[in-house]
Amino acid sequence: MQVRLSLLLALFPSALALWPQPTSINTGKTALKLAHGFDIKLSVPNAPSDLKDAVSRAKGFLKTDALAALVIDRGASAAGALKSAKSLPSLTVEFAAKNGKVKSISEEAIAPIGTRDEGYTLSVPADGSPAVLKANSTLGLFRGLQTFGQIWFDFSGTTYTLEAPIQISDKPAYPYRGFMLDTARNFYPVADIKRTLDAMSWVKINTLHWHVVDSQSFPLQIPGFEKLSKNGAYNPSAVYTPKDVKDIVSYAAARGIDVIPEIDTPGHTSVISKSFPEHIACAEAKPWASFANEPPAGQLRLASAATTKFTASLLKAAAGLFPGQFFSTGGDEINANCYTQDKQTQSDLSASGKTFAQALDSFTQASHAALRSAGKSAVVWEVLTPLHTEMVLDNPVTLANDTVVMVWISSEHVQAVAQSGHRLVHAASDYFYLDCGHGGWVGAFPTGNSWCDPFKTWQHAYVFDPVANLTAAQASLVLGGQSLLWSEQSSPANLDATVWPRAASTAELFWSGPGGDVQKALSRLHEVVYRFRQRGVAANSLQPEWCVLRPGDCDLTA
Amino acid sequence: MQVRLSLLLALFPSALALWPQPTSINTGKTALKLAHGFDIKLSVPNAPSDLKDAVSRAKGFLKTDALAALVIDRGASAAGALKSAKSLPSLTVEFAAKNGKVKSISEEAIAPIGTRDEGYTLSVPADGSPAVLKANSTLGLFRGLQTFGQIWFDFSGTTYTLEAPIQISDKPAYPYRGFMLDTARNFYPVADIKRTLDAMSWVKINTLHWHVVDSQSFPLQIPGFEKLSKNGAYNPSAVYTPKDVKDIVSYAAARGIDVIPEIDTPGHTSVISKSFPEHIACAEAKPWASFANEPPAGQLRLASAATTKFTASLLKAAAGLFPGQFFSTGGDEINANCYTQDKQTQSDLSASGKTFAQALDSFTQASHAALRSAGKSAVVWEVLTPLHTEMVLDNPVTLANDTVVMVWISSEHVQAVAQSGHRLVHAASDYFYLDCGHGGWVGAFPTGNSWCDPFKTWQHAYVFDPVANLTAAQASLVLGGQSLLWSEQSSPANLDATVWPRAASTAELFWSGPGGDVQKALSRLHEVVYRFRQRGVAANSLQPEWCVLRPGDCDLTA
Structure with a gap:
């Protein structure tokens, strides 16, 4: 019985482990992988260089994060689903403000507090059509790029999610x-x-x-x-x-x-x-x-x-x-x-x-x-x-x-x-x-x-x-x-x-x-730890890895 | 007044900062530096390879520790004394047990507890004659090598102590x-x-x-x-x-x-x-x-x-x-x-x-x-x-x-x-x-x-x-x-x-x-931290560096 439950958990490794949690998120249950030639395309007039650099770093992390899912089988049970999964060819990063002036992330980051627009929307279809990140600001696009980077796991060199399609609309509660x-x-x-x-x-x-x-x-x-x-x-x-x-x-x-x-x-x-x-x-x-x-x-x-x-x-x-x-x-x-x-x-x-x-x-x-x-x-x-x-x-x-x-x-x-x-x-x-x-x-x-x-x-x-x-x-x-x-x-x-x-x-x-609920947040926070480590930041362990791979099993009441 | 006191502290940077503190130690107030060609010479019949390796590491640390004294001027006030200081040409590492069988450190380290001999004596003369480390065991010699490595500070590339001559006799309180x-x-x-x-x-x-x-x-x-x-x-x-x-x-x-x-x-x-x-x-x-x-x-x-x-x-x-x-x-x-x-x-x-x-x-x-x-x-x-x-x-x-x-x-x-x-x-x-x-x-x-x-x-x-x-x-x-x-x-x-x-x-x-007295131990323990860091172990800070460089000044009663 316990083994079967574990298998279920492996197939559905909890909600998409984004941190911080977006304002609104809808996810499906379809496997989707990054295409070999996956690219992030800027659809931003006169894209500022700091945004280009941010895209470049985001692409790098998609390769180097190589984070196996934090479940017992580290994603092995998804191998079948991944074989037939559609490939995501690209993410289009789109400046959505009509007639809006494109400023650099750097300019927007230091604008007076309360005037900054950090919101964005992100759509990752399950059918193989491009994902789209939209914002009215380059700062919002930057925030959205971070979110996009948290979607993906690695299994044997395949970068995937099991929760496409994904629709996110997000902005901060506090400035x-x-x-x-x-x-x-x-x-x-x-x-x-x-x-x-x-x-x-x-x-x-x-x-x-x-x-x-x-x-x-x-x-x-x-x-x-x-x-x-x-x-x-x-x-x-x-x-x-x-x-x-x-x-x-x-x-x-x-x-x-x-x-x-x-x-x-x-x-x-x-x-x-x-x-x-x-x-x-x-x-x-x-x-x-x-x-x-x-x-x-x-x-x-x-x-x-x-x-x-x-x-x-x-x-x-x-x-x-x-x-x-x-x-x-x-x-x-x-x-x-x-x-x-x-x-x-x-x-x-x-x-x-x-x-x-x-x-x-x-x-x-x-x-x-x-x-x-x-x-x-x-x-x-x-x-x-x-x-x-x-x-x-x-x-x-x-x-x-x-x-x-x-x-x-x-x-x-x-x-x-x-x-x-x-x-x-x-x-x-x-x-x-x-x-x-x-x-x-x-x-x-x-x-x-x-x-x-x-x-x-x-x-x-x-x-x-x-x-x-x-x-x-x-x-x-x-x-x-x-x-x-x-x-x-x-x-x-x-x-x-x-x-x-x-x-x-x-x-x-x-x-x-x-x-927020500490019980639900924990497995997402583990992912912060493990993803940070992949990126060279020595975040500390919150629990034994046994617990990390079995969301909920180390809860006081489990 | 405070400036003068600081100068005094710089000239006499507390007791020799050995950790752990030896059983018996006598130190002088003479400056002594390592000769350019300083060497550690083994006077051990059929010296085991692990002892040779330990000597090699000890010599390496003498070069790479490069630890500036933990006082305000980091040893600058000693520059004059160092110019006229004698040079220590070598350390002789001597197996002292007559007719004793030379075993490797590795053998001695795992001998039954209570039978191991970890004691040693160390003499570092001030007059430019060789230092001598003696023990009846290679394990004791190994312990003594660690002590020898803790004696030295660096000032502008000169490896020195201000407390020669040094006589140490040491063995552990507990096995x-x-x-x-x-x-x-x-x-x-x-x-x-x-x-x-x-x-x-x-x-x-x-x-x-x-x-x-x-x-x-x-x-x-x-x-x-x-x-x-x-x-x-x-x-x-x-x-x-x-x-x-x-x-x-x-x-x-x-x-x-x-x-x-x-x-x-x-x-x-x-x-x-x-x-x-x-x-x-x-x-x-x-x-x-x-x-x-x-x-x-x-x-x-x-x-x-x-x-x-x-x-x-x-x-x-x-x-x-x-x-x-x-x-x-x-x-x-x-x-x-x-x-x-x-x-x-x-x-x-x-x-x-x-x-x-x-x-x-x-x-x-x-x-x-x-x-x-x-x-x-x-x-x-x-x-x-x-x-x-x-x-x-x-x-x-x-x-x-x-x-x-x-x-x-x-x-x-x-x-x-x-x-x-x-x-x-x-x-x-x-x-x-x-x-x-x-x-x-x-x-x-x-x-x-x-x-x-x-x-x-x-x-x-x-x-x-x-x-x-x-x-x-x-x-x-x-x-x-x-x-x-x-x-x-x-x-x-x-x-x-x-x-x-x-x-x-x-x-x-x-x-x-x-x-042991926590008040007196603290500055020696700071030195453990700073020396460990020089050797690639990320020991944590116990105090602001301001305190580290001013022994006693952050005591509750200071």
């Missing part, structure tokens, strides 16, 4: 689907970031939130501020030059990904003291725990006019490296004692007659004005003031309407942030922090555990409700969400396996919308 | 220092195992406990039982052929590592049902949770004479593949309901008039007798009987005196196991399980957490006391300990970063003995 990488606590070479961008694009993540510098190191080389990376990078090769940044930003954009850089201020800036000691309060002050949440201590002298000006110039110069709409000025974890103990800050406050909160407000306004003058909108963390209340909730810092707030401390703060009227991104530590659960990392603390224990499983993030306790009006402020990798205990060594496939779980939540 | 890898839940290619063996040897781990098969897959090809791997491997290439096993075992032995294979019985054997269904009770019975701790269910019909004979033959055949002294028959997680529901087992019990416990005893005796006839001593897990008591504690299974018991369920069971009089290995889930803390993996269980939460940090294992609550006599039964990687959620993708450097922490605990 922001991100991944944050911290390249300051530990450095990641450009190649690691590019590999991550590729992986992100495969699951339709459209934003890299790049927490590029922090107190520990300053790897970003900023024109006019080269001293910062010269003195602040871990070593001369642990630097992102303007050329590297351009390379990364271009690579991302060509893959439908916008890059939001972050220069966290006024806290998290200790390393600036190596180049501009006059701007940093409590630089490397000890004991660090009295002056910062983690070593080394050091914060911009936010009450100083000179430091405020320096910061504005720095942000503006950095903003020039990035073509996207958003730039994050951080704002988290401001330590009150650092400023209380800093004579200059105290004297600056006295001289100006400002309270600390007013000084923070002025500093933030100046920073954001500088970004605005560079054409950017600001992003901030929901911020701890020195009194440990939330900046956006009840302190006097005034954030412009277009400011986006990232909720990180707790998902319980979402409602309050939404009440402030700002657009928000879900990035809460209790759901989306991929680094949690790996123990304490500070020294001389044998019993230390992770502050954000436990480990965030893919299931936990997957069942998150982005609009819990929000009114409809508040819900409209939710741009989307992201998973995050802080790097105190991360490095290129564990990057792939720590991020994947968990970041894909969050990607589906915000593309397909909430309400 | 068993292991690492367990589960290659059944997910498969690891031979190359991953070899890379792991290399890494193990660098920190003087001397045992690979190879949990090679389990209920999920049977990758071990056993002569006479080829059907098991043919039907039970995940795919035809996910098989360890006898040639692969020989390759792995030889590779290990040449690196001073004994391999203890495990065929877990009578539980954890579901996969055998694909080839010998007559021997397996409750094969893939559902719901699995009623029949096993994890899917799929299936246990050897331990009350059947035929199955007992089959098992004995299987074990004996498998034992023939492995040259070492020990072979594990497992014995954990026997599910009572599986046997209660199995008509054949019930009728076998009736026919024999045996209680279940008596049948388990007979089965175990027969298995162990088969191993004994193959020249092996048995290893078992502390075992749950169907009544959830410990086999070795209060059930009637009689274990021969030479049986080694691995404590896994809890470190709290150590005392009771010791009271049974058996030699034991520390392998407790609450200290040494490297896979814990990554959430639940069974399907349809969004809130599932790891059963052995939390994640086991290196610090937690490091401060374990191997003889807590033991009398001196009981303490003498402690062979050592090991860290373990179960593979429900592990795979080649996360192998290196999950295992390293945490397994090194346990390696030092059992080589250097307990009482």
